[in-house]
Amino acid sequence: MPSKFDKPACTGPGGAMSDLELRGSRTSLRPLTPGDLPALADAARQPGVQPWWTDTSEVGLKAALLDAPDTSSWAVIVDGSFAGAVSAYDVGWPPGTSVGVAIVLGDMWQNRGLGPDALSALISHVIRERGGHRFSVDPAAANLRAIRAYEQLGFRCIGVMRQRGPAPGGGWRDCMLMDLLASEFIDRSVE
Numbered sequence: 001m002p003s004k005f006d007k008p009a010c011t012g013p014g015g016a017m018s019d020l021e022l023r024g025s026r027t028s029l030r031p032l033t034p035g036d037l038p039a040l041a042d043a044a045r046q047p048g049v050q051p052w053w054t055d056t057s058e059v060g061l062k063a064a065l066l067d068a069p070d071t072s073s074w075a076v077i078v079d080g081s082f083a084g085a086v087s088a089y090d091v092g093w094p095p096g097t098s099v100g101v102a103i104v105l106g107d108m109w110q111n112r113g114l115g116p117d118a119l120s121a122l123i124s125h126v127i128r129e130r131g132g133h134r135f136s137v138d139p140a141a142a143n144l145r146a147i148r149a150y151e152q153l154g155f156r157c158i159g160v161m162r163q164r165g166p167a168p169g170g171g172w173r174d175c176m177l178m179d180l181l182a183s184e185f186i187d188r189s190v191e
Contacts, residue, residue, distance in 0.1 A: 022074065024121035024189035027114055029074035032085050036075050037062055039082045043106035052143050053104065054166045070095070076105060076118045083109040086122050097133045099126055110145070113188065116152045120189035123153065127182045134181055138164060141174040154184040 022029040032040075037058040043049060044056035055061070065073040065087050073087035084105035092098025101122060103115050126132035139146040141160050151157075155178040164175035 022121040022125050024117035026078065027083070027118040027121060027189075028077045029086060029118060029121055030077060032065055032073040032075045032087075034062065034066065036082060036085070037066075040065075040075075040085055040104070043082075043084050044104055046107040048107040048110055049104060051168060052140055052146070054168050074122065076103075076109075076114070078109060078114055083114060084118075086118050088122055088126055091136055092134070096126075096130045098136070099130075099132050099134070100136050100138075102137070115146075115149045116188040118189075119149075119153060120187050123180075123185060124187055124189060127185065132182060134179060135185075136177065136179045138175040138177050140165065140167075141176045143176075147176055147178070150178050150180075152186065152188060153180060154186040155180045156184075 020031050040061050041056055041058045044053045044061065050056060055064070065071065065085060068089065071087055071089035073085055075085055076083045084103065086101065086103045089100045089102075090096065090098070091100040101119060103119055105115055105118075109115075123132070123135060126135075135155070137146075137150055137155060138161065139150070147157070158177040158179055161175045161177050163172035164177075165173055167173040
């Protein structure tokens, strides 16, 4: 089902910019497809990723990233290899101005600045082409690596949402609510 992020190609700095392909300085983003789900599920089950995702099955990932309403997802490609996925989804009104983002990268792609690069490409696009004003994320409060990566882009911690998300294996866990205004965005895709 198309979302507002899947609109026709636009022209941006550096030539044609399509909603379907985005570029960071070290990553490229292309539409996530059902064919990517086996590799994505493998990445989501890796030791550095799995604790932060509740449903790492192909069915669960498809529901969250491909079938969810008002959600668009891209495969993160590094040096021609599938590294993970990013997504953007509506979280407020008017549509497209308040956007949630999410990312998953396999273990071998972490701690290299690739997450901030891929998210920068996505956020830059949403600001430039869709008029995005506010962005939010809610990583597990214990996921300090993710929180630090989001802070590199200008996200600020708003507070802890108690028992916000389901934890793998059952139960609930606290999540850190973070937000970013377009005017505070630090673009890491141009470094």
